[in-house]
Amino acid sequence: MTTRYAALLRGINVGGHKRVPMAELRELLAELGHRDVVTYLQSGNAVFTSDSDDEKALTAGLEQAMEERFGFRIDCLVRNSAYLSAVADACPFPAAGLQGKQLHVTYLSQSVGPERFASIDGAAHLPEEFRLGDRVLYLYAPNGLGRSKLAAALGRPSLYKGITVTTRNWNTVVKLVELTRD
Known part of the structure; x- marks a missing residue:
């Protein structure tokens, strides 16, 4: 079963701090195996499809991957479409x-x-x-x-x-x- 999710990143691209280009975020989500990835605005909203039904695991995986890619911790929440x-x-x-x-x-x-x-x-x-x-x-x-x-x-x-x-x-x-x- 596939589910649509939104990843809500906290505190990025504000005043030049914690810069995360949306193209790189989309690329990172695709590398994690997610599909149909789109971003909305520059403030840290990404939408994707996943086979996983575990929001906590998706959150932890994304936070770890972003820290490895961008070099700083970015807190985020992953929430499904129904929620x-x-x-x-x-x-x-x-x-x-x-x-x-x-x-x-x-x-x-x-x-x-x-x-x-x-x-x-x-x-x-x-x-x-x-x-x-x-x-x-x-x-x-x-x-x-x-x-x-x-x-x-x-x-x-x-x-x-x-x-x-x-x-x-x-x-x-x-x-x-x-x-x-x-």
Whole structure:
């Protein structure tokens, strides 16, 4: 059985740091035996088909191969098409009525409970809001991520100790669902 996946790379091609050319990433994924490889944007989104059904093994293999190829560690998450669709479908905010820059999804390597975010006073950040989902955090930031005080509070590394996280705007979330459809 084959499955479509998205690999979500964290923190590449930002300000000239951790440079990963998308052509080389596509080549690397093909060398790992994946098929139908495409990339989306320069920010670390790759879609591929694999015979494996083990997201953790795919993630570990890709991280190791990228470190060998590029010379630095790149954290990533590999998620299948069904999961990506479920995340989009479960969005607690009215996505259809919002601009892509107003809604963001932070993908997490594992489930987290609300206690992890107990130090954040949600009422103090209104109208910005966040909600937890299945290994994701949804963030509504009506003025965009760059101006969001809630995003800054949610971006504290101490909140994610031991967890790989990477954020995508809603436009990218929707595009990855489209690109991973079987």
